[in-house]
Amino acid sequence: MPASGILGSIKALLFGRGRSLADRDLFHKVSLIAVFAWVGLGADGLSSSCYGPEETFKALGANVHLSLFVALASVVTIVAICASYSQIIALFPTGGGGYLVASKLLSPAAGVVSGSALLIDYVLTITISVASGGDALFSLFPPGWQAWKLPFDFASVVVLTLLNLRGVKESVLIWVPVFFLFVGTHAFAILYAIATHASDLGGIATTTVHEVHTVSAQLGWFGLLAVLLKSYSLGAGTYTGIEAVSNGLPILREPRVQTGRRTMVYMGTSLAVTVAGLLLCYLLYRVSPQEGKTLNAVLFEGMTAAWPHATGVTFVFVTLAAEAALLLIAAQAGFLDGPRVLASMALDKWFPTRFANLSDRFVTQNGILLMGGAAFLMMVVSRGSVGLLVVLYSINVFITFSLSQLGMVRHWWRERATAPAWRRKLAINGFGLGLTLFILISLTAVKFFEGGWATLLVTALLVSAAFAIQRHYRHVHQQLKRLDVIVEVADREILAAEGGPPKPGDVPAWTRATAEPSLDPAARTAVILVNGYNGLGLHTALHVPRMFGATFHNLVFLRVGAVDAGNFKGSAELDALRHHAADDTERYVAWARAHGYGATAVTAIGHDVTGEIMTLAGRTAARFPNHVFFAGQLHFARETRLTRWLHNHTAFLLQRRFFHANLPFVILPIRVAN
Numbered sequence: 001m002p003a004s005g006i007l008g009s010i011k012a013l014l015f016g017r018g019r020s021l022a023d024r025d026l027f028h029k030v031s032l033i034a035v036f037a038w039v040g041l042g043a044d045g046l047s048s049s050c051y052g053p054e055e056t057f058k059a060l061g062a063n064v065h066l067s068l069f070v071a072l073a074s075v076v077t078i079v080a081i082c083a084s085y086s087q088i089i090a091l092f093p094t095g096g097g098g099y100l101v102a103s104k105l106l107s108p109a110a111g112v113v114s115g116s117a118l119l120i121d122y123v124l125t126i127t128i129s130v131a132s133g134g135d136a137l138f139s140l141f142p143p144g145w146q147a148w149k150l151p152f153d154f155a156s157v158v159v160l161t162l163l164n165l166r167g168v169k170e171s172v173l174i175w176v177p178v179f180f181l182f183v184g185t186h187a188f189a190i191l192y193a194i195a196t197h198a199s200d201l202g203g204i205a206t207t208t209v210h211e212v213h214t215v216s217a218q219l220g221w222f223g224l225l226a227v228l229l230k231s232y233s234l235g236a237g238t239y240t241g242i243e244a245v246s247n248g249l250p251i252l253r254e255p256r257v258q259t260g261r262r263t264m265v266y267m268g269t270s271l272a273v274t275v276a277g278l279l280l281c282y283l284l285y286r287v288s289p290q291e292g293k294t295l296n297a298v299l300f301e302g303m304t305a306a307w308p309h310a311t312g313v314t315f316v317f318v319t320l321a322a323e324a325a326l327l328l329i330a331a332q333a334g335f336l337d338g339p340r341v342l343a344s345m346a347l348d349k350w351f352p353t354r355f356a357n358l359s360d361r362f363v364t365q366n367g368i369l370l371m372g373g374a375a376f377l378m379m380v381v382s383r384g385s386v387g388l389l390v391v392l393y394s395i396n397v398f399i400t401f402s403l404s405q406l407g408m409v410r411h412w413w414r415e416r417a418t419a420p421a422w423r424r425k426l427a428i429n430g431f432g433l434g435l436t437l438f439i440l441i442s443l444t445a446v447k448f449f450e451g452g453w454a455t456l457l458v459t460a461l462l463v464s465a466a467f468a469i470q471r472h473y474r475h476v477h478q479q480l481k482r483l484d485v486i487v488e489v490a491d492r493e494i495l496a497a498e499g500g501p502p503k504p505g506d507v508p509a510w511t512r513a514t515a516e517p518s519l520d521p522a523a524r525t526a527v528i529l530v531n532g533y534n535g536l537g538l539h540t541a542l543h544v545p546r547m548f549g550a551t552f553h554n555l556v557f558l559r560v561g562a563v564d565a566g567n568f569k570g571s572a573e574l575d576a577l578r579h580h581a582a583d584d585t586e587r588y589v590a591w592a593r594a595h596g597y598g599a600t601a602v603t604a605i606g607h608d609v610t611g612e613i614m615t616l617a618g619r620t621a622a623r624f625p626n627h628v629f630f631a632g633q634l635h636f637a638r639e640t641r642l643t644r645w646l647h648n649h650t651a652f653l654l655q656r657r658f659f660h661a662n663l664p665f666v667i668l669p670i671r672v673a674n
Contacts, residue, residue: 037245037252037259038266039179039329045242045267046182047330049274050323051132051386052238054295057282059231063215064283065208066224070231071279074238075272077435081242082268084405084432087425088246089260091411097246098400099341103348105407112470115345116462117399118243120455122338124393126331126375130156131384133327136320139297146292153384154376156328161372164335165365179329182322183270189319190277193303197284204283233442238275242267243400244333296323334375339367349473350466352646392455395447398440399459405433472646476634519598523553525624529613529631529654530559533584536670540632541588543668552628554598556620557588560612561605577605610653614661621663628664635669 056070088101098118103111133156134149194201216224245263252259278296281287285302287295300319304312339355346355355366382388408429416422444452526544530537537557544552561581563574585601592599602620606612621627633651651667658665 037263038270039176043179043326043329043332045239045244045271046274047129047132047323047327048238049186049271049278050136050294050296050327051128051390053275053278053282055390056231056238057279057295058289060227063211063227065204065211066215066228066231067279067283068204068208069228071276073228073232074275074279077239077439078242078268078272078275080428080432080435081239081401082264083428084408085242085246086261086264087428088404088408089264090257091408092246093257097337097341097344098243098404099344101407102400102403105411106403108348110403110407112345112350112466113459113463114400114403115341115350116466117396117459118341119338119345120459120462121393121396121400122334122341123371123374123378124334124389124396124455125338126157126160126334126371127378127382128386128389128393129327129330129334130160130375131379131382131389132386133324133331134384135294135386136297136327137324139293140317140320143292150379150384153379156331157372157376157379160328160331160335161368164332164368164372178322178325181318182326185315185319185322186274186277189300189303190274190281193281193284194277200284204280229442230446233439233446238271239397239401239439242271243397243404244337294320294323296320331375334371335368338371342367342370345466348470350470352469353473388451392451394443395440395452395455396459398436398443401436402433402440405429405436409433469646519554519600521624522626523598524551525554525556525627526552527556527558527617527620527624527627527629528588529629529651530557530585530588532559533587536632536634537588538591539670540630540668541592543632544630547668552597554600554624555588555592556600556602556624556627557585557592558602558613558616558620559585559604560609560616561603562609563605574605578603581605610650610657613654614657617658617663618661628666629658630666630668632670633667 052074056074057064057067060066060070092100092104099111099115102114130153134153137152138145138149212224215227219227242264245260245267252263278299281299281303282295285299287298287302289295290298297316297320300316301312304315307315342351342355345351346353355370378389409426412419412422412426412429416426419425444456526548528537528541528544530540541555541557544555559581561577563577581603582601585603589599589601602616604612604616617629631651631654655665655667
């Protein structure tokens with residue numbers, strides 16, 4: 001078997017066989033129904049119950065009964081944020097994550113801040129979920145096994161990265177049984193604790209009132225409030241996964257808004273019940289932190305102490321194993337939504353455009369690899385410390401929460417004259433803004449010198465890099481716009497050849513039937529690769545007769561429309577891309593015929609542009625045996641590693657593949673200033 005065949009077989013084994021755009025059920029196969037979305041996206045929120053309540057409980061020190069107030073506040077916060085994001089889902093049905101909301105409703109600059117914070121947050125989602133999962137799993141083993149926890153964390157990040165390269169649904173379906181095992185075991189534990197300790201509830205209420213009076217007498221009412229606020233803020237990791245659903249709308253099954261809202265209800269309800277239930281259970285069983293064990297491990301061991309030994313050990317093992325697995329599932333949110341945010345920002349030229357490309361499994365492969373690599377690096381730096389990671393994690397997500405809610409508040413105020421029930425909607429998002437902004441400020445103040453400064457610094461550096469990249473792309477775009485002057489000249493030439501401008505109601509000149517020059521398949525043929533009807537393509541076409549005179553009788557224009565994260569949303573978008581690619585090339589054909597050439601167009605769409613070009617090139621070469629292929633390539637006055645990284649240099653990649661296929665290929669440089 002040739003090397004390429006062996007590599008292809010290995011790739012298919014690891015990542016699955018490529019999917020086809022011709023498959024009518026493609027979007028059905030790669031989309032998620034609400035239950036699966038609850039697993040893939042909602043697990044991020046639900047998994048935070050494995051560490052959020054613990055951080056809250058431990059922050060109270062000896063005043064643990066005050067956790068009832070924090071539990072109530074947590075439930076209110078979850079409901080408020082879920083209600084706010086349900087409105088965002090309705091307003092942005094194609095995906096309403098923090099980047100898009102802030103960009104559209106506030107400003108592009110606010111969007112960059114929100115998007116950059118989200119990217120770091122999703123890297124930390126992967127890191128903290130895996131690290132916390134390792135903590136839960138190794139709570140089952142003797143202390144001597146702790147040395148293996150960090151290698152386990154590293155291996156988990158690598159395995160999850162490979163799994164997500166296979167595709168969205170494939171990376172979710174495998175976890176469905178484990179997810180519902182977590183839900184079932186924790187629901188049973190909470191109900192069992194309440195049922196068997198129902199007589200203690202009155203005593204807990206009495207003790208809580210006594211503790212309120214004691215703390216207020218010692219510290220004053222403001223001191224009591226400060227204790228509660230600190231605990232509430234340090235448990236902010238509880239709410240960090242809620243935004244994942246609005247970010248992940250493009251991968252949900254139609255109708256997406258209803259699917260997204262249903263997913264939000266599932267996630268909000270399960271999270272609120274689990275968080276409040278666990279905090280109550282901590283009080284009922286009087287748990288306290290133990291070295292090498294999570295608070296949940298201590299709780300479940302205390303709960304099963306009076307059970308038959310085998311039954312108790314089995315329940316603890318299964319429950320903690322389910323927690324560990326759920327935390328690994330939660331890392332999915334980082335792999336599902338992180339690359340999607342990165343792709344959206346890449347399409348807007350804030351980051352390299354290569355991050356919007358799709359693999360043959362229709363996943364944003366470059367983004368997945370970046371998220372996995374960054375999470376691995378973060379695991380090395382933090383040594384898997386959940387206490388440190390939860391601080392870095394929470395601050396960034398509440399930057400995005402606050403900007404999203406501010407954008408929605410501004411939207412409802414501006415639309416108050418036309419939006420029905422705008423007051424109610426404004427109140428929901430206004431309340432959400434107050435909560436999220438308060439948590440952001442208090443968490444930053446409390447944890448600034450304990451690692452909070454680091455996440456703010458990294459976010460600021462990423463925002464600065466985004467502005468620098470966008471400035472470069474904008475400058476290049478301005479340079480290319482100068483080339484587009486020739487487009488107006490070309491359109492006038494087409495109109496002249498067609499007998500003047502069209503009358504009202506006529507179709508565009510380049511789509512009208514023309515007396516085309518003869519197209520002789522045996523004649524010398526220049527096959528010109530274009531990426532749209534623009535100055536770059538026309539300059540490439542004009543370079544051919546300038547360099548080779550009247551050598552070529554035929555001009556064939558070859559165009560592949562790139563299927564990327566921006567248009568891979570449904571069959572209608574793909575059909576629009578096909579029509580747009582065909583329309584672009586027909587304009588080139590009309591221009592070539594106006595200059596006396598025999599001309600035709602060859603078009604297709606695909607996620608792998610170079611691979612699709614090679615397929616079309618083979619067919620075109622067979623049809624026109626006397627051929628030479630041409631492509632234009634931007635040439636910067638000062639070529640640097642940065643410019644090479646920011647631009648795909650597709651022509652150079654194609655050159656190697658064309659030479660390997662024994663097809664003549666010429667690159668025509670188009671010079672632009674840096």
